[in-house]
Amino acid sequence: MRYMVVIEEGKNSWGAYVPDLPGCVAVGETEAEVRQLIQEAIEFHLEDLTESGAEIPPPTSKSDYVEFLQPE
Numbered sequence: 001m002r003y004m005v006v007i008e009e010g011k012n013s014w015g016a017y018v019p020d021l022p023g024c025v026a027v028g029e030t031e032a033e034v035r036q037l038i039q040e041a042i043e044f045h046l047e048d049l050t051e052s053g054a055e056i057p058p059p060t061s062k063s064d065y066v067e068f069l070q071p072e
Helices: 031-051
Strands: 006-009 014-017 025-028
Touching (some): 006 031, 025 031
Antiparallel strands (some): 006 014
16 A cells, blocks of 8 residues: 655654544654654554554545746
8 A cells, every 4th residue: 555645844853644544643853764754653553453453544645736836
């Protein structure tokens, strides 16, 4: 499975979350660190869902970029 991850830079840290897995989040000091941590968080989250007998949500979120021109 392949889940979309949103990665954001904050004032003092980086954050990441998975829209299709509510509660699956990570925070790190660098972008590289938060990428590693969210990967681990997804693995743990899916493992927990499996062990508890819950259904694993399918990946449905998508992302895209929208370009626009700044007004002059």
